Amino acid sequence: MATSVTYPVPGPGPAPALGTAGFKAPAQASLWSDAWRRLRRNRMALISSVYLVLLVAVALVAIVHTPYSYREVGVATPYSGPSWAHWFGADILGRDVLSRLMVGAQISLIVGVGTQVFVVAVGVPIGLLAGYYKGWIDSVVSFIINVFYGIPDLLVAMILLLLLGPSLNNIIIAIVATRWMDMTRLVRGQTLALREREYIEAARSSGAKPAKILFGHILPNSLGPIIVQATFGVPAAILFEAFLSFLGIGVQPPTPSWGSMAAEGLAAIRIAPHMVIAPSIALSLTLMAFNFLGDGLRDALDPRQKR
């Protein structure tokens, strides 16, 4: 680990002279800070992080202020292109596209992050239990996972949305129902491998309870892959929501979603291409940013890469 960074040496004793080469990072500068240091060196991941921070800021600002009301009709000439007053033009009903994009960002982020919160909440405990206890629990879980993989995503989502009705909460439920398997399977695999480690045996031999072993030993060791998986899960969920909204079974008007905006724009693509282009670019940039960030996190959290 050749580095020009000088760390202060921890512990008692006289303070080291300035410039003493730090052969070893101090105790606190381990694991997570190592990962953070590696992530910062990944330019694409860094640019993506900046973009995502801006996106979150825009979504937050949209709560209190948008240039125009996202739902007010006729603030501009319908189909009019970009102008100083309306940077991204107006849509069929003369609504301001920028304002609608900003609210759409809220929807995308809520759906993307929200689904992953639930995917983690569902997948991690189930995966831990299946991987640790094996036996019939694992057989049942694996069977259910395979069944879910067998049914087309869209079918599951459509049926759920038809049954529950197309609200934002229900969209999240529908996406979780089609996306929980990857996380569960990942955690199950991690647990299967980790449960055979000597330190798990050592913990068991010191009288640790199963809950302690699962959440105190196995979970912390799987955190890296879980974070990466969740990060890749965010753009997948955003895309799926956009797709559902594009089909008209997602977020319902007048609430804008990037997917439904693109669908509306498609009808007028010849006369007002900006109506498709603006939400598509927002969507693409966001998906790319999350994927680059996921890539960067995967490299940064991989303990085998000690650069």
Add this chain to the structure above:
Amino acid sequence: MPTPILQVKDLHTEFLTDGGVVKAVDGVSFDLYPGESIGIVGESGSGKSITALSILRLVPDPGRVVSGQVLFHDQDLLQISGEEIREIRGRDIAMIFQDPQSSLNPVLRTGFQVDEAMLAHGKSRAEAHARTIELLKQVRIPAAESRAKDFPHQLSGGMRQRAMIAMGLANAPSILIADEPTTALDVTVQAQILELLGDLNRDLGTAIVMITHNMGVVAGLCSRVLVMYAGEIVEQGPVEQIFENPQHPYTWSLLRSIPRVDALRHERLRSIEGLAPDLLHPPAGCRFHPRCPFRIEKCFTDEPRLQEVAPDQLAACWVTMGRARKEMGADDLIDIRPGAGSGVRKGELTD
């Protein structure tokens, strides 16, 4: 004679594999007295580690303790509930493992892991933490306060093993089972760890079960030794007696194969001929007979039982080294191929 603190009676542990049943531990019995330190020696696969894991019911799948008793304070550890055995693990009987590198959780701070060993048995976080520092000092980790905050990869191998020992001692157990605790360490560190274990045995009165393939470790630490071969105890007795006067040909071969500094310069290292037996198909008769230089006809068919060959010393052998020395010139034997001493070579034809 005091009463034993731990009695293992006729322990049988089997592994169900695709190829059949592997009898990893086949009728092992021994007693451990309070404050005593015993060694279990044997080659890889002789069942010594599985014996230790069986005591705490930690045998990995697909292994199963099929019969026997492990008596600790008048209760059979093999019969009590999962919750009860969990209480005993770490509190009354603690275990330390071979590889300190992989026995500590890499993502948790060392001191935190020592704390955990106590939290599992009802101490508060604050109490545990205070005792952790004390324990780390006791196992002679320098700058214990700051080391407690280190992650395992920031410690040296010897220090990690000390931390493991500190975890083992956390609840002041009456028995410490050490499964090859020095194998992964270099020689000077080995010596330090053994000295530490010896001191703890003396000062705290912790009984130690030392599992090793290293006769030197046993000589340095233990008062009694059990020699295991192919899942069975073939010889047991006081350490000095066994070292001076081994009665089982296997023990004799093991001791003979220790490299000596005073050996003739060009003398070849002595090994034991042949391979450890396949436990899926253990040999008939005495399990050591395919490799034994002193086997007789009876060894091919009849299995010997442990019997007293000297005061306190038991060996499972039809011949025993006393007879091998007198009648087969064992001490002058250079060729130690199977049957070399006794002249019974029949096995080689049928094997």
